[in-house]
Amino acid sequence: MCTTKRMAQRIASLVLATLGMVAQADILIGQTTGVTGAVAATVKETRVGAQLYIDAINARGGVGGEKIELITLDDKFDPQLAAANARELIEERKVVAMFMTRGTPHTEAIVPALEQHGVPLVGPSTGAMVLHAPVRKFVFNVRATYQREAEKAISHLTSIGIRHIAILHVDDSFGQDGLEGAHKGLASAQLQAVVVAKFDRNTPDFAAVAQTLAKTPTQAVMIIGSGPAVAAGIRAIKAGGHKPQFVTLSNNASGGFIQLLGPDATGVIVSQVLPKSLNVPLVREATRLAKAQAIDDLSPAMLEGFASAKVLVEALRRAGAKPTRERIQSALEGLQKFDLGGMEISYSPSNHTGLDFADLSIIGATGKFRR
Numbered sequence: 332m333c334t335t336k337r338m339a340q341r342i343a344s345l346v347l348a349t350l351g352m353v354a355q356a357d358i359l360i361g362q363t364t365g366v367t368g369a370v371a372a373t374v375k376e377t378r379v380g381a382q383l384y385i386d387a388i389n390a391r392g393g394v395g396g397e398k399i400e401l402i403t404l405d406d407k408f409d410p411q412l413a414a415a416n417a418r419e420l421i422e423e424r425k426v427v428a429m430f431m432t433r434g435t436p437h438t439e440a441i442v443p444a445l446e447q448h449g450v451p452l453v454g455p456s457t458g459a460m461v462l463h464a465p466v467r468k469f470v471f472n473v474r475a476t477y478q479r480e481a482e483k484a485i486s487h488l489t490s491i492g493i494r495h496i497a498i499l500h501v502d503d504s505f506g507q508d509g510l511e512g513a514h515k516g517l518a519s520a521q522l523q524a525v526v527v528a529k530f531d532r533n534t535p536d537f538a539a540v541a542q543t544l545a546k547t548p549t550q551a552v553m554i555i556g557s558g559p560a561v562a563a564g565i566r567a568i569k570a571g572g573h574k575p576q577f578v579t580l581s582n583n584a585s586g587g588f589i590q591l592l593g594p595d596a597t598g599v600i601v602s603q604v605l606p607k608s609l610n611v612p613l614v615r616e617a618t619r620l621a622k623a624q625a626i627d628d629l630s631p632a633m634l635e636g637f638a639s640a641k642v643l644v645e646a647l648r649r650a651g652a653k654p655t656r657e658r659i660q661s662a663l664e665g666l667q668k669f670d671l672g673g674m675e676i677s678y679s680p681s682n683h684t685g686l687d688f689a690d691l692s693i694i695g696a697t698g699k700f701r702r
Contacts, residue, residue: 357400358393358647358654361420363441364433364456365408369532369557372587373632374433377456378403380629380636381431383620384644394647394654402426408433408557410440417441421448428453428646428659431639435459435505438470445469451660453646454639458581458604459508463684471646471663471678472685473639477505477555478512479689480580480602484553485516487600487691493550493576497526499540499564500555509555509580525549535560537567544573551576558583562591569595576600584631589698596694603690605634606674607702613638613672631692631700641671642685 365374382401389398402424406413413432420426421444429445429452432438438455439462445452452470455462458477462470488496498513500506506529517523525547528540535556544552545568552568552575554561561579568575578600589596609615614629617637621629647654649662667677676685692700 358397359424359426360399360401360643361417361424361426361429362401362403362431363406363413363416363420363429363437364403364431365437366403366405368408369559370408370433370582372558372591373583373585374456376585376587376630376632377431377433377636377639379626380617380633381640382636383617383624383626383633384637384640387620388644394644395652397653399644399647401430406437408437410434410436413437414440414444417444421445421450426450427654427656428643430454430643431456431636433457435461435508436503438462439504442467442470448656449660450656451646451663453643453663456582456635456639457505459505460511461504461508466681466683469660471642471683473642473676474581474604474635474685475687475689476512476684477509477580477582478515479687480604481509481512481553481555482516482519483689484578484580484600484602484691485513486519488551488576488578489516489520489522494522495525495548495550496522497528497544497547497549497552497575498524498555499526499528499530499537499552501532501535501557501560502529503532505582506555513553513555530556530560530564532557532560535563537564541567541571541573544568544575545571549573549575551578553578555580558585558588558591562588562595565592565595565599578602581631581635584635584692584700586628586630586632589694592694596698597696599694601631601692601694601700603631603692603700604686604688605631605638606688606690607631607634607692607700611673613641613674616672628699638671642666642669642676645669
């Protein structure tokens with residue numbers, strides 16, 4: 332009996348050891364992002380999109396026989412917490428790469444940890460120019476810059492005869508970045524903003540600027556900020572009796588943002604960093620996988636997550652068996668003309684920009700994005 336018991340214990344130990352080896356074989360990827368807080372609605376959608384592709388790869392055996400595990404920590408959209416989370420993921424969880432941080436100051440906050448430990452970050456969900464030029468060695472952007480988006484949006488407004496444009500921006504590095512792009516668009520049309528005002532990221536208050544705008548001939552207002560703040564700004568300006576054309580950037584290109592706007596959603600222009608047409612293979616692939624998971628509406632935010640995951644997985648493949656931080660970094664810097672699905676992406680040691688696609692959409696009466 333004792334022998335049988337000892338054998339059972341031995342078998343149990345072997346099983347546990349085997350399970351432990353399987354767990355250790357996973358390719359660990361780290362993510363710090365605002366699972367809760369001001370950007371939670373959009374973050375949820377980018378994570379859904381990324382997981383669609385990662386799950387599909389894992390279902391086919393993973394990369395080199397190893398499954399990809401995305402470890403996500405909630406930074407509550409707080410840059411200091413983002414930095415702390417990144418250090419935990421890199422130093423304690425031993426992730427081989429970071430993935431899809433959210434927010435400009437938040438991504439900037441984790442760069443020191445990336446540089447100290449040589450960990451690449453793939454697809455930060457921000458278009459901040461500061462992450463493009465000068466090149467950040469360990470940051471690999473997938474989406475276009477905010478400056479390109481803002482400049483394109485302003486160019487569109489001026490092309491249809493709008494001349495009186497106000498710019499409201501969050502008082503941080505993201506807001507300043509978008510503002511610079513908007514100024515470039517205005518300069519190209521030989522115009523200046525009729526009003527430029529900033530607001531606090533944590534406690535936005537639009538009462539005063541709404542009163543100012545009500546006294547001006549403003550035809551359009553670009554609001555550069557996160558979803559809840561932009562929605563609050565639109566409501567405050569409308570409540571002040573003014574109803575201009577509202578424009579915001581792709582960080583708000585999500586179904587969650589439309590829900591935040593409620594009845595104020597119709598007619599708001601939102602810039603996009605990926606195409607929406609099913610004629611594009613990337614969109615068809617993501618839509619097919621989404622429908623298989625009973626997701627009928629693939630939002631732009633989901634597509635951004637999906638595209639970033641494709642870049643991550645390709646880098647893991649090229650890094651070879653048991654990918655290390657160093658080999659993933661090398662694979663990314665050598666990625667040339669990788670076809671995401673009708674869109675090519677390339678990197679080099681001197682260029683980590685990724686895609687340059689930017690377009691505009693408008694929220695229709697049905698609560699969907701339309702081109």
